Amino acid sequence: MTKVKNLIVGAGFSGAVLAHKIATELNEKVLIIDVKSHIGGNCYDYWDKNGICVHQYGTHIFHTNLKEVWDYISQFTKWYPYMHQVKGYIDGQEVPIPFNLNSIHQIFPKPMADQLEQKLIAKFGFNVKVPILKLRGTGDKDLEFLANYIYEKVFLHYTLKQWGMKPEDLNPAVTGRVPVYISRDNRYFQDSYQGIPMEGYTNVIKKMLAHPNIQVKLNTKFEQQQFTYDRLFYTGPIDEFFGYELGKLPYRSLRFDFVEFEKSYFQSNSVINYPNNYDFTRIGEYKYFLDNQSDKTVISFEYPEMFEEGKNERYYPIVKDENQELYSRYLEKANALKNTYFLGRLGDYKYYDMDKAIARALELFRRIQ
Numbered sequence: 001m002t003k004v005k006n007l008i009v010g011a012g013f014s015g016a017v018l019a020h021k022i023a024t025e026l027n028e029k030v031l032i033i034d035v036k037s038h039i040g041g042n043c044y045d046y047w048d049k050n051g052i053c054v055h056q057y058g059t060h061i062f063h064t065n066l067k068e069v070w071d072y073i074s075q076f077t078k079w080y081p082y083m084h085q086v087k088g089y090i091d092g093q094e095v096p097i098p099f100n101l102n103s104i105h106q107i108f109p110k111p112m113a114d115q116l117e118q119k120l121i122a123k124f125g126f127n128v129k130v131p132i133l134k135l136r137g138t139g140d141k142d143l144e145f146l147a148n149y150i151y152e153k154v155f156l157h158y159t160l161k162q163w164g165m166k167p168e169d170l171n172p173a174v175t176g177r178v179p180v181y182i183s184r185d186n187r188y189f190q191d192s193y194q195g196i197p198m199e200g201y202t203n204v205i206k207k208m209l210a211h212p213n214i215q216v217k218l219n220t221k222f223e224q225q226q227f228t229y230d231r232l233f234y235t236g237p238i239d240e241f242f243g244y245e246l247g248k249l250p251y252r253s254l255r256f257d258f259v260e261f262e263k264s265y266f267q268s269n270s271v272i273n274y275p276n277n278y279d280f281t282r283i284g285e286y287k288y289f290l291d292n293q294s295d296k297t298v299i300s301f302e303y304p305e306m307f308e309e310g311k312n313e314r315y316y317p318i319v320k321d322e323n324q325e326l327y328s329r330y331l332e333k334a335n336a337l338k339n340t341y342f343l344g345r346l347g348d349y350k351y352y353d354m355d356k357a358i359a360r361a362l363e364l365f366r367r368i369q
């Protein structure tokens with residue numbers, strides 16, 4: 001039996017923020033454990049033999065409007081000022097995603113594109129983001145045509161691959177992450193702060209955990225009977241913690257197929273989505289993020305699959321009402337426990353981006369302080 005003051009399960013961003021705050025501001029001892037053989041959780045990256053920083057669990061771009069989060073992480077890193085763009089392979093062309101006015105002009109003949117642009121601006125305004133599910137149902141014949149085109153060519157088949165469901169069967173917030181953008185701005189995110197840590201994400205988390213009050217133990221799965229603690233912070237799956245007694249929370253997983261090529265670049269952009277072709281959803285090419293120079297390149301094909309224990313990893317909570325209900329019942333049980341706190345993508349069963357996971361951990365720290 002190991003006795004600790006603060007036990008943190010999971011060495012991803014959520015766990016690392018709490019460890020750092022407790023160690024530095026409360027001056028208390030922390031043991032942080034992770035079942036994986038590395039720190040960083042899903043943000044783990046490493047430099048390969050060609051000097052390319054590879055994100056082991058898929059392309060990760062830091063973006064936030066939360067200045068507090070940006071300033072906090074900036075203590076641990078300088079940023080490469082990278083602004084993410086995504087292209088979608090649609091009807092034989094690589095067009096900007098989110099689908100925007102440039103995408104329209106790339107795909108449709110000029111008179112048609114001009115008319116669609118005018119109608120969109122008249123109906124919604126310029127520089128406005130319209131979720132695809134809202135773009136359908138305007139009643140205007142031309143806009144209906146456009147909405148159906150975008151729905152079919154950008155969202156439907158990608159979402160079927162990614163989630164095994166149609167866009168309308170998921171919580172609208174999911175496809176709402178990538179709204180149609182009535183703008184000429186080709187960036188994936190419009191957040192004020194965006195970038196890639198110059199030395200990679202793993203080094204950020206390594207610095208967060210480099211404190212005499214913090215002990216890190218890898219390859220260690222949480223077993224309740226092996227620890228006593230004053231406080232427990234659990235960033236693993238909440239249903240697993242309770243032995244699945246109310247049922248299993250479903251997740252989507254991914255299989256990454258990494259391939260190295262003996263050429264400088266494989267594709268024209270860091271990420272290219274393939275909504276309508278192949279069984280993968282997208283290809284990421286890693287050297288773009290930090291502009292790593294090499295005559296080799298590494299890419300990953302991203303194949304979605306259902307999460308199955310022992311076979312793959314939990315990557316995405318499936319945001320649907322019935323799953324939310326089950327989660328709420330687990331949350332009730334969690335709230336009844338003393339000195340035990342759940343957080344993170346798996347602990348909160350929320351589709352957090354990195355900044356939201358960090359903000360949540362900072363907020364929890366303020367609460368326990």
Ligand code: FAD
Binds near residue numbers: 035041237346357
């Ligand atoms: P995690 O990183 O999942 O960490 C949880 C840790 O807990 C893991 O290391 C796990 O091994 C450990 N653990 C779980 N159970 C146990 C147990 N029982 N015992 C011991 N250890 C345990 N966000 C962005 O902002 N930008 C992006 O571009 C972006 N891209 C993404 C792409 C993909 C494919 C995915 C899946 C996510 C992406 N995200 C992105 C989201 C980002 O990965 C998460 O926000 C972030 O990882 C959340 O950190 P976390 O600490 O909550 O969870």
Ligand code: UDP
Binds near residue numbers: 156158162174176
């Ligand atoms: N999406 C889509 N086509 C695209 C990009 C996104 O249908 O070309 C939908 C899909 O359902 C996806 C969701 O929008 O799961 C959110 O996309 P995002 O790129 O934010 O997903 P993540 O990077 O988190 O996997």
